[in-house]
Amino acid sequence: MPIELIGMIGTRKLSELDGPTVSITGGSIDPAYVRQFAQAHENAGFDRVLVGYGSTGPDGLTVASFAAAATDRLKFLIAHRPGFVNPTLFARKAATLDHFTSGRIAVHIITGGSDAEQQRDGDWLDHDTRYRRTDEYLEIVKRVWTSDTPFDYEGEFYRVKDAFSDVKPVQQPHIPLYFGGASGAAVPVGAKHSDVYAMWGEPIAAVKERIAEVKAAAPPGRSPKFSVSLRPILGDTEAKAWERARSILSRIKEIRSGTTGNQPVSARPQAVGSHRLLQFAQESEIHDKRLWTPIAAATGAYGNTTALVGTPEQVAESLVDYYDAGVTTILIRGFDPLADAIAYGRDVIPLVRDEVQRREQQAPVFA
Template identity: 55%
Template sequence: MSIEILGMIATTPGSESKALTGPVIDPGYVRDFARAHEAAGFDRVLIGYSASSPDGFAVAAAALHATERLKVLIAHRPGFVAPTVVARKLATLDHLTGGGRVAIHHITGGSEADQHRDGDWSEKADRYRRTGEFIEVLRRSLTSETPFDHDGEFYRVEGAYSAVKPATDAGIPIFFGGLSGGAVEVGAAHADVYMLFGEPLAAVAGHVDTISAAAAQHGRAIDFSLSTRPIIAATEEEAWAKARRIYDEAKALQERRLTGDTLSFAAGRRGEKAAVSADLLQQHAALGDVHDERLWLGITKLTGPSGNSTAPVGTPEQVAEALLKYYDLGVSKFLIRGFDPLGDVIEWGEELVPLLRSGARRRDEARELLPA
């Protein structure tokens, strides 16, 4: 098992604790943000998705052309673009950017309001079945050497064929997230990588076991990714002080947003039924602000069910060791995103990223020495 470190880029600065500033799309910021990830030793960056955000494929192209090695993970919501079209878009981008640098992440649940903005009023259970069928047709489009027909519940194609295939034998990795029963069924059957939020260790261990068992029923093995928001400083005391400052800034920004004075990432969809994965974070937050010694859920509790928000807090060595405990559970990919997005990436490249890689390498070497 080898570690992979992912980041997340956006088109303008902002986070739960920092107000959005500047234009919606700042090409210079996208370029600098992507290059900062590459310089810091990241493997890949996620480009997020919402019904009001800039197009992820275009942002991915800008990030890829601004860098030499950095890979991208394009978030995509099935249901609005045909899987055959998405397959050709992915394969084309893969060829135009050096090959082997493109992956796709399927998001299905989440905000009902966001679904409605793009005209999708389907039920969540239907959407997960649709995602499963979407991935099936997408993968077949990327691999079939001959035209094929498909007549399913949501998609029907005749003579479908893509002349452009992925640029490398590795293909286009397929990421997926969600923890409802329907999500696990679809992800286990179709995904290459299953993305999890940074829950406490025991909860993540349970998800890994459940999803791995479901994948095994399909004769498949699956990789896992974990998303967190590290907060580091030279000493543990300074790191917790930094976390408190982030909380105060996020709370002030949330209050300003509620009075209409500013826009904020901490929008909080408290009146809406949360996705299972986001709701689980709230359940952990209700039990305590800190789990497993340094997994802080203060921002999780403050902002409500808004996704990736849990933060391991400590020195670079302490945070690396906390994250590597998930590596011991079978998580091989870590998506880390900062509250000071660009500044944190630069800081993590100095110590945290190298510590994660060296710690994972030591664990891999120790496993190789174990008797078969």
């Protein structure tokens, strides 16, 4: 397909509107909700869903395995932090799940932009060193997936002898690798290893600049694709969409001010991607046609927090603008996760697919 549309599933019915530290990647597990959430995305026409990672949250491989058993077509993008499972073992785990899901998984590599998150799992390496480790980790994982013979590897972080796996991925040459990271240390690693380089929802001009930066860092012969993540806020009319957006912002500010009985939360992220979103928020509340930044500012831009506000037609138009900028994967998730996923499938995804298909059919063919 010329464009891939991804959602995101959590393991219980909560969002940022339920608490200052609530994340879709953490919390308790409601199996019935996971089943319903996955099936809703499949019925809505999403290609894939992200299963997030958090240092206090459920195991993503297990969540994806359960959700895959409840669906037929939906694919899964499993977030994974290198460094806590040996690369040889992770390669076999992922290849095993690839078989049991009939080739429906991909892996999203998130090296980690928060020292506190890393330290909960016992990782005390600094930011740039973590990316050097990720480079080695992915070298080994990909060789385990593809090597027909045992191999040795000796690096700064990993040393293996006669590494080999009897089980190879269903998908060839290997399970797709997505990669997130906005820092100078991240770009060369992601450009080297990723099939899809993921970005948060930045203005179009900034996205074009980042695409050019990654392409310039890619080794000869490599040409990764690109993803952007956004939070659409829909309304039957533009006025109703803005009314809903301001209501969401008001609720988030109320929670974070402590007026609901919770303690205020510090908004000082370490991740470079978060710093970029905060800078865009400082520059303007609205970028391009309808990229709205105040929620990023209110939450400290911890994660995917920039919104597209408007009618389904307006939001679809803005999503296609990212496609025109060079993005071929778009992740969309809402602040009312299940209801919004259903609404996106009904009102937005068909419009985006139709317009992208129209563009593809009109594109010139060169002999």
